[in-house]
Amino acid sequence: MSTKHTINKIDIEFDKNHIWHPYTSMTEPLPVYPVVSANKNIITLESGEELIDGMASWWSAIHGYSHSVLNEAVNHQVSKMSHIMFGGITHAPAVNLCKKLVEITPKPLTKVFLADSGSVSVEVAIKMALQYWQSQGVENKTKLMTVAKGYHGDTFAAMSVCDPINSMHSLYQGFLPEHIFSPAPISPFDGEFDNTELDTLETHFINNHKEVAAFIIEPVVQNAGGMNFYHPDYLAGLRQLCDKYDVLLICDEIATGFGRTGKMFAVEHANISPDIMCIGKAITGGYMTLSATLTSNKIAKGISEGAAGVMMHGPTFMGNPLACAVACASIDLLLATNWKKTIVDLNIWLSQYLLPCSQLNAVKNVRVLGAIGVVEVNEIVDVALFQKQCIEQGVWIRPFGKLIYLMPPYITPEGDIKKLAEVIFNILDR
Ligand code: PMP
Numbered sequence: 001m002s003t004k005h006t007i008n009k010i011d012i013e014f015d016k017n018h019i020w021h022p023y024t025s026m027t028e029p030l031p032v033y034p035v036v037s038a039n040k041n042i043i044t045l046e047s048g049e050e051l052i053d054g055m056a057s058w059w060s061a062i063h064g065y066s067h068s069v070l071n072e073a074v075n076h077q078v079s080k081m082s083h084i085m086f087g088g089i090t091h092a093p094a095v096n097l098c099k100k101l102v103e104i105t106p107k108p109l110t111k112v113f114l115a116d117s118g119s120v121s122v123e124v125a126i127k128m129a130l131q132y133w134q135s136q137g138v139e140n141k142t143k144l145m146t147v148a149k150g151y152h153g154d155t156f157a158a159m160s161v162c163d164p165i166n167s168m169h170s171l172y173q174g175f176l177p178e179h180i181f182s183p184a185p186i187s188p189f190d191g192e193f194d195n196t197e198l199d200t201l202e203t204h205f206i207n208n209h210k211e212v213a214a215f216i217i218e219p220v221v222q223n224a225g226g227m228n229f230y231h232p233d234y235l236a237g238l239r240q241l242c243d244k245y246d247v248l249l250i251c252d253e254i255a256t257g258f259g260r261t262g263k264m265f266a267v268e269h270a271n272i273s274p275d276i277m278c279i280g281k282a283i284t285g286g287y288m289t290l291s292a293t294l295t296s297n298k299i300a301k302g303i304s305e306g307a308a309g310v311m312m313h314g315p316t317f318m319g320n321p322l323a324c325a326v327a328c329a330s331i332d333l334l335l336a337t338n339w340k341k342t343i344v345d346l347n348i349w350l351s352q353y354l355l356p357c358s359q360l361n362a363v364k365n366v367r368v369l370g371a372i373g374v375v376e377v378n379e380i381v382d383v384a385l386f387q388k389q390c391i392e393q394g395v396w397i398r399p400f401g402k403l404i405y406l407m408p409p410y411i412t413p414e415g416d417i418k419k420l421a422e423v424i425f426n427i428l429d430r
Contacts, residue, residue, distance in 0.1 A: 010034035010046055030384050033391065038065030041412045043396050051396040054406040054420045059223075059255045061286030063333055064409040070285050073329035077322050086114070086319040093324035100331050101292055104264055106273035108296035113311060114319045118254040118280035119153025121291035122216070124313050125250045125276045126157045129214035132248065132299050135306025141213040143177075145204065145247065149184035151224035152216060152252050152278075161216050163225045166401075180208045185230035189220065189269075189369055193233040202241055209245035214276070216250040219266035221369060223255040227376070227403050229369045232270035239272040248275040248299070254291065258282040258334060260407065261370035262343045275299055285330030290323035342410050346371040349414050350406060353421035362428045364402070373406040375424055386427060393423045404428075 016029060024030050034046040041064045043051045056062060063070065077093060084091060098112040113128075115121045126144065133141040144161055151166070152158040159167050160177045163184075169176055182204040187193045205212075219235055222228040242249040251274035256266035260282070263269055267277070276299065280291030303311055317323075350373035357375045358366040365376045381399040390397050397404065397420065406420055 010036075031387070033387075040064040040066075041409045041416060045391075049391065049394070051391060051394055052412075052416045052419055054395055054397040054408050056282075056407055056409045057286050058281065059260065059407055060281040060284070062258060062260075062282045062410045063285045063330060064411040065286075067285065067333070069333050070287055070326055070329050073326045074287065074322060077325035080321075082322045083317065083320055085316070087314060091319070091321050091324075093321045093328060094319040096328050097324040097331075098292075100328060101279070101294060104331065104335075105277060105279075105294055106265065106267060108273050108275075108298075109277055109294040110297055111295050111300040113293045113295075113313065114324070115291045115293060115313070116315050116317050116320075117153075117289050118252075118278065118291050119155040119158045120315065121254065121278040121280055121293045122152045122158040122161075122250075122252060123155055124293040124311075125216070125252075125278050125295075126214070127313060128276055128293065128295055128299060128303060128311065129248045129250060131306055131308065131312065132302045133213050135302045135304075140211050143208070143211045143213065144179040145208060145212045145215045146179060146181060147184050147217060147222075148181050149222045149225040149228055150216070150218060150252075151222070152218075153254075166225050180204060180212065184222065184226070184228060185234040187231035187234060188367075189229035189231055191231065193231040195237075197234055198237040198241070201238065205241050205245045205247065209247055212245075212247050214248040214250050215242055216252060219251045219253060219256060219274075220261055220269050221256050221266060221372065224400070226401075227367075227372070227374045227405055229367055229372075229374075235267065235270035236272055239270070239274075242275075250274060250276040250278070252278045254278050254280040258331075259339045259343055259370075259410070260372060262340065262347065263370075283330070284323055284327045285333070287326040287330070288320070288323040290320065290327055339410065343371050345414070346408070346410065346412065346417065349417040350421070353418045354406075354424070357421070357425050357428060360425070360428050371407060371410065373421070375404045375428070377402050377404065377428065389427045390423055393426065395420050395423045397424065 035043055036046050037044045041053045043053050101112055102110050113124050115124050146161045149163045151162050182201050251267050253265050257279045276295045278293050284290050351368045354366050354373045357363050362377050364378050367374045380402055386399055404424055
């Protein structure tokens with residue numbers, strides 16, 4: 001019997017009535033736009049309209065869409081085996097990927113746990129920290145410390161260290177673990193560093209370190225919690241405080257990893273290494289969901305010496321061969337290009353073309369770091385209206401709160417950055 005494929009129009013009504021999209025209401029959902037394909041940095045709608053992508057699918061599609069090298073890696077792997085359980089089995093895509101990760105991440109990080117998504121890698125990082133202290137016989141280190149304005153994912157442990165207001169902790173009060181928050185870093189990335197920030201932070205360490213297993217932070221760029229670009233000296237000082245007070249440092253590089261800030265990993269801006277690092281998003285060039293949690297020999301050994309003797313996590317799709325194969329290809333592709341120069345170029349274009357926005361009354365601040373451009377406005381953006389106006393002008397941008405931001409695929413040409421910035425200007429200039 002032959003299978004007949006018919007090309008149906010995407011059933012928008014069904015979508016509206018039955019499918020949840022990220023952070024939306026089921027009864028009053030925001031509009032969604034039917035997409036049929038994406039190539040390079042262009043997204044094609046079902047209507048035939050083409051949009052310049054300013055989002056890289058939430059930081060992930062760094063090489064653009066439908067890249068021939070990544071397509072080939074997926075096709076090659078799918079013809080061999082798309083999935084196999086990781087319990088009791090290993091395979092070349094996972095081993096090759098982990099070798100590459102050990103090579104490109106800061107030195108002490110040599111042990112890799114592969115997981116399914118960014119949030120899960122954060123869960124794993126937290127488990128690692130808790131298990132480590134348990135194995136050392138330190139029983140009261142059961143809390144986490146972090147900063148306001150952070151974002152680490154939507155699963156419960158990850159959410160518990162997100163900014164309490166942005167991630168609506170009140171909704172889950174009574175169930176969500178309560179951790180220790182210090183103020184968000186303030187000194188700007190390329191401004192003067194105010195040392196008193198570290199004094200405040202140290203007070204939190206003095207008061208709480210005995211019960212704190214780990215401090216978790218997004219290095220240098222706080223992403224979904226406010227697009228805050230903070231000073232690398234803060235991170236360097238934090239590393240010292242963690243050492244001084246026996247607290248592990250978890251750096252969440254899920255958004256910043258793989259070159260986005262101009263360094264392969266954002267911790268390099270501060271010349272520090274975390275004890276545990278989470279990576280995800282761009283790891284597969286945006287092709288598949290995959291993440292990894294890396295740690296040092298010391299922590300891994302500590303965990304293994306504990307009562308459990310094992311790392312207590314093992315998802316069904318751990319080490320998925322398709323995801324690992326495309327991740328290997330994506331990392332090779334990145335390393336084969338002059339990616340640092342690419343990010344510098346993107347930085348120059350974003351700075352140049354977003355600058356006119358800073359003259360507008362609606363705009364509070366324009367800031368650019370690496371290949372991330374942010375226009376912070378004074379009023380909360382009407383997302384539905386803003387996106388409609390973007391689409392009318394041929395671009396794809398998804399703002400949140402008072403933040404309109406660009407983090408385009410690395411292959412985006414100058415003309416398209418200019419166009420993205422001009423559309424933001426035109427909309428805000430009304
Ligand atoms: N950490 C950071 C810094 C993130 O930006 C995100 C996703 N926006 C996550 C964790 C969660 O990743 P995921 O959505 O893949 O679960």
